[in-house]
Amino acid sequence: MCIMHANHVLVLAGSVRPARRSLAIANWVAGMAGGISGPAFRVVDILDLGLGLGDEPGMAALGGYTRPTTCAWSEMVTAAAGVTIVTPQYNWGYPAPLKNAIDHLYHEWRDKPVLVITYGSRGGDKCAAQLKQVLGGMHVRLCEAMPGLMLARARIEADDGQVEPAIDFAAQAGEVTEALEALVASTSGA
Ligand SMILES: Cc1cc2nc3c(=O)[nH]c(=O)nc-3n(C[C@H](O)[C@H](O)[C@H](O)COP(=O)(O)O)c2cc1C
Numbered sequence: 001m002c003i004m005h006a007n008h009v010l011v012l013a014g015s016v017r018p019a020r021r022s023l024a025i026a027n028w029v030a031g032m033a034g035g036i037s038g039p040a041f042r043v044v045d046i047l048d049l050g051l052g053l054g055d056e057p058g059m060a061a062l063g064g065y066t067r068p069t070t071c072a073w074s075e076m077v078t079a080a081a082g083v084t085i086v087t088p089q090y091n092w093g094y095p096a097p098l099k100n101a102i103d104h105l106y107h108e109w110r111d112k113p114v115l116v117i118t119y120g121s122r123g124g125d126k127c128a129a130q131l132k133q134v135l136g137g138m139h140v141r142l143c144e145a146m147p148g149l150m151l152a153r154a155r156i157e158a159d160d161g162q163v164e165p166a167i168d169f170a171a172q173a174g175e176v177t178e179a180l181e182a183l184v185a186s187t188s189g190a
Pocket residue numbers: 015016017019020021022023088089090091092093119120121122123124151156159161
């Protein structure tokens with residue numbers, strides 16, 4: 001794996017529900033990153049990866065992928081200078097499709113600079129803690145700051161997929177920018 005010449009960072013939207021907010025929030029994060037000099041940020045929808053649920057016959061850690069979708073995902077992560085994961089908290093954890101996408105690979109994650117941004121009524125700190133543990137097992141280079149975006153209770157109860165990140169998370173925009181800057185700095189040291 002070689003990331004020396006990688007010039008983009010993936011922004012992985014962590015949820016796949018029809019009424020999800022992760023894509024809108026991931027797009028906002030990528031837009032914020034646009035103001036930072038460094039690699040381009042590219043939003044990735046887990047649904048577009050077309051990964052089956054645990055559809056590889058073998059363990060990722062042993063290599064030998066059989067599915068074209070896994071190979072494409074592997075190449076995508078390998079080529080990226082870093083990954084930003086934007087994910088909601090689901091029942092104190094994180095969405096199953098995100099775990100499925102992570103577990104489809106293994107070696108590709110090693111030393112990959114990764115930033116985790118969560119959201120939930122209290123920012124999704126329990127989700128962040130679980131991801132920290134799992135990504136530690138994949139030996140990523142995890143950014144210390146893990147911004148937790150506070151999603152208003154009214155938004156959650158409306159469950160209509162609506163979100164205006166620039167307004168809803170205005171108070172945390174600076175924190176997100178700082179975390180993105182740290183990620184970009186980490187990619188240049190890769
Ligand atoms: C299955 C499920 C579990 C949830 N669990 C939590 C939770 O533990 N904490 C929280 O703050 N919000 C929780 N929520 C509310 C989410 O923060 C909110 O619905 C958010 O928009 C979900 O992200 P998504 O729209 O991208 O799917 C949960 C939502 C769903 C669908």
